[in-house]
Amino acid sequence: MDPAGLAALLDAIHQQHGCQARWVESVPVLETLKGAVVWDGEVQVLEVTAHPTAQGCYAWSRASTGRGRGITRRFCALLHGSRVDSPLAAVRAAIAEDQRALRIRQN
Numbered sequence: 425m426d427p428a429g430l431a432a433l434l435d436a437i438h439q440q441h442g443c444q445a446r447w448v449e450s451v452p453v454l455e456t457l458k459g460a461v462v463w464d465g466e467v468q469v470l471e472v473t474a475h476p477t478a479q480g481c482y483a484w485s486r487a488s489t490g491r492g493r494g495i496t497r498r499f500c501a502l503l504h505g506s507r508v509d510s511p512l513a514a515v516r517a518a519i520a521e522d523q524r525a526l527r528i529r530q531n
Contacts (some may be wrong), residue, residue: 425450426468428485428497433468436499437481445470445481451511455519462519467511472503480504482514 448469455463470481488498502514
């Protein structure tokens with residue numbers, strides 16, 4: 425299970441997507457790029473209710489260092505859809521979004 429706990433993940437899903445969720449399973453995901461580990465952890469697979477388009481969600485948290493705020497947790501909650509259709513696809517989408525955000529901050 426996620427270090428933040430299931431309740432924190434359910435809250436993050438509600439905050440980000442406005443729906444309730446029910447835990448289904450934990451899936452280990454290892455993502456590498458050119459032989460280096462980019463992400464290694466568990467993705468929680470959840471069923472969502474009362475969402476207009478999605479029936480599932482992939483969620484996890486990770487430690488993040490904020491500017492002068494010490495270590496906090498960052499929550500990722502991606503809805504199941506045509507582009508995000510598995511725990512691995514969710515991790516890849518989150519990594520891609522982090523890279524886009526980093527490039528924007530650097531410009």
